Amino acid sequence: MKILLLMSGSIACAKATQLLSSWRKAGHEVRVATTSSVSHFVGAATLEGLSGAPLFDDTFAGGQAMEHITLAQWADVLVVCPASANLLARFAHGVSDDAVSTLWQAAWGRGIPLVVVPAMNGHMWAYPATQANVAQLQSWGVHVLPTAEGELACGETGQGRMLEPADIEARVAALMQDTTGRTGRRILITGGGTREPIDAVRYIGNHSSGRTAAELAEALNALGHEVTWLGGAGAQQPGSGVALAHYTSFKDLESQLQDLLAAQDYDAVIHAAAVSDFSVSQGGGSEKLPSGEVLSLMLTPNPKLLPQLRSWSRNKALCVVGFKLTVGADQAAVEQAVARVFAAGDTDLVVHNDLHEIRPEAHSFTLYREAGQPASIADRQALAQALSGYLEEIA
Ligand SMILES: Cc1cc2nc3c(=O)[nH]c(=O)nc-3n(C[C@H](O)[C@H](O)[C@H](O)COP(=O)(O)O)c2cc1C
Secondary structure (H helix, E strand, C coil): CEEEEEECCCCCHHHHHHHHHHHHHCCCEEEEEECHHHHHCCCHHHHHHHHCCCCECCCCCCCCCCHHHHHHHHCCEEEEEEECHHHHHHHHCCCCCCHHHHHHHHHCCCCCCEEEEECCCHHHHHCHHHHHHHHHHHHCCCEECCCEEEECCCCCEEEEECCCHHHHHHHHHHHHHHHHCCCCCEEEEEECECCEECCCCCEECCCCCCHHHHHHHHHHHHCCCEEEEEEECCCCCCCCCCEEEEECCHHHHHHHHHHHHHHCCCCEEEECCECCCEEECCCCCCCCCCCCCCCCCCEEECCCCHHHHHHHCCCCCCEEEEEEEECCCCHHHHHHHHHHHHHCCCCCEEEEEEHHHEECCEECEEEEECCCCCEEECCHHHHHHHHHHHHHHHC
């Protein structure tokens, strides 16, 4: 395995050298890049000696002008260890002013796992900006390893202590084992419900929990796909390994779908969000409407998003999967409802479910293609497998 080790200024640099040494003994190739502070904790000679390769610590060093690109192209995995509070902030805010932060950005979007191993004093770890930066990186799909609780180098105790080298090594190995079966297919999943603003504080919402989209996102990630979840406010979120984005209203969802689909080549979009059919005319604004008075709202119909997704997509071969929820419909009504979705155009698959058949412990579906027999699907896990199988089939 080709490991790119990015280090920043922390006492835990000593532990990172143990990790480096252990990786080399296990037969991995390791290249090291450091921030300027690292030289106060561990010398270049030690890092070059242990890695058996030149250190990258200066973006502008003679003969290394393109090193930030060539190293990013070379690596199978990038591990930032130790990650200082300062470095987390620079990553989260797009600063690229030295070898490490420039290399980090150059490695972005190449399909290699990006792992961050924080190390710092407990108060620094608890600082709101640091926590917000960690959350930001996680929402982009970065694997941020936890910190341990215990005695810190400064003599205080608390959270923020870097994991032990053996633990980090095991976690990176497990992650790489997971990623050997990656398909490289990108899937965008919408979930949860829209909130249509009435005034500055009120909205019209729906009962969608977002559970199906969250569990599908996790299952498709486990099946090796690169998954982005675009979820409504308050919707159930998928766990680690899935990139997260959020929307609130219909308009917000529409514009984020346009942006995401134009920015990347997705192979499939699974549109499971419960989208309001109406928005409030002149809703929102900065005022709170007075209470205790009759209130008339004008609702204007929203256009259907599903038939437009492919036209917004950079990848015109995008597979489009829609959801149709009915309430106590008989078979004929279900088939008509599904036929209407296909008739609206540009949809490959429709997943049907009926509100009366949804229980917390069991949620079955029927998967429709425009032509051919519908397939009964027992649960969300089986739905993920069926959708993944369809992507294989059309690839
Ligand atoms: C002895 C010592 C230990 C430090 N340990 C940490 C640490 O574990 N985590 C951290 O975020 N900062 C730590 N710092 C502070 C950082 O080194 C400092 O914020 C530095 O500017 C980080 O720069 P860099 O992110 O470019 O490496 C330490 C500083 C000293 C003097």
